[in-house]
Amino acid sequence: MSTGAKKRIMKEYAECAADTPAGMKIIFDEQNMTKWEVLLDGPDQSIYAGGHFKLEITFPNEYPFKPPVVSFKTKIYHPNVSNDDKGSMCLGLLRPDEWKPPNKVVSVLRLIQTLLIEPDIDDSIEPSIANEYKENRKEFDKNAKDWVKRYAK
């Protein structure tokens, strides 16, 4: 990793630490600054309220010219998060072809919060969950809450 990338990550961390979005905690290890751990509370206005989710944000060596990689370490029932051991989230500005070097992690964190409140159905990674969200919202809500109880307490 180049010094420029390290400098950039340090700068972004300083910014995040000074102004962390509400309901979030960032664990930053200076020895391994390319991996951030984020503790995220389910937003109050979402079905994930009351849950605590652990996320990992990994910065590639090419950062900021390639997007950071977001993965949910805590299982979550969500159309935009892959239902596997990776729990990866890859949409919008996180896509390699949409990522812009001037984007900041803080905007990534805000995007995640927004998605928990309102999933992006048209850009889903789990089509079956997205389908359920569209067609049987009750069932979706029930499953999601169930998963929060099971994994995110």
Place this chain on the structure above:
Amino acid sequence: MPSDEEYAQLQKLSDDYQPEATGPLVGERQSSSAITTEYANADLVYRIKTAALPQKYAYFRTCRGDGHCGWRAIAFTYFEALLRAGDVNKFDEELCRLQSMGNLLVVAGFQEDLIEDFRDEALDLLRRLAASERSMDGTSADLLLQTFNDYGASMSIITYFKLLASAWIQSNPDDFVGFLLDCPDIKTYCQQNIEAAGCEIENVSMAALAEVLVKPAGFGLEVLYLDRSPGSEINNTFCIEPTNQDGVPVQNAPILRLLYRPGHYDILYRADDFPSPVPQPPLQVALAGYTDEFVPMSSNLSEVMTMIPGMFPTGLGQRWPSVSYYDSPDPAPQPQIASVPTYVPAPTPAAPVVASHHDFVHSIHPNHVDHHQPPSLHNIQLEPPVTLPIHHAPPPAPPISIERTPSMSIERGGPFRPSMYELEPGFGSGQVHPSPFQTSIFRNSHYNTAHFMNPEFQPEEWSPDSEYATGNRGRHKSTSS
């Protein structure tokens, strides 16, 4: 039958697939005949076109095809053109110009703290190249290539240039809005097609980059399309002429030249983009024009002096440290002779010596056009080399009388009896000695005896008598001595 989910997965894999790009980010400059070789088994049109390529464009440089090659090629050639322009001040101009464009970026909605890393990388490269050019350490080209092969540095510079292009389009929407195909608005277009990390340059952004970066620097931009269109050479080009601030075309301005093959950009050069270095002329050539600047004595001196028996150029002794500077046809006795004038004791000059000194002053004469010993011109007017002050150090050699053979004096000719004291024939008529110290620095230093700060400085004297010595020097001098 795969499910929709599996199809989606496969589609995603295929979308995400990117062949691993290899090779340096920017390669070394190489002969463009390599391109001809590359297409040796290709389509006939390609074969013909690439065969004609090296005649016009002798060199090329590869850029790694990682999706940024077009941006990278322009960015690299922009810096290279600054080097090629050969004017160090141009770096400062560009530094100021790029710094002054901060507002353009802010107006386009970029936050200062987000772009500064990228901008600083570009400005830093300008500074380092300027420093390298100023110190003339010859490493600037390597420095540029190294920087562009550093992923972080080159991507920062590319990102900065992308942001500049985007900001330019957003602040001049009227020039571009007609070219944005099926895109709702300029801002979205710029975000999706320029600012996004993975997007390659296309015509709109290239035109914008040319407007914001290339043209104001006084450079031109030329893109040659190597495609299958009929023709005997590359016939499809995109070209922006170099102009000055007033839009007047400039001749001989550096041109950033790109070779486009569908999906990929490389850098192309003409042979004359890199003139072979001119061999440095030998230093003594620089002395040729020196005659008019400093003429304490005329070139006729040596000629005259050799005709006067018993002539010691005492006054000159300090100026002529040693005859051995001159190649003589008869080298053996020369060093001995050389010491003679030097060590004549100054407080008790012999009468002829005084006279000769006087004569020397008289002999100042502007018309050396007619003199018949061209090399002596340089000999006489050579300033003593730097070693001159050391001249006093060696133990004084006693004046040595020289055994002269009669034949030598006969050879010398002239109306006078031979004398043991006279100068050697050919004295002062030798070749210019290639003195390595005749630099302008030495000329202006106080070690130069012609410099007024030198303790040995001998001012030029004017004597009205000398006015009469012109027509008839030889006789005049013979009578005075």
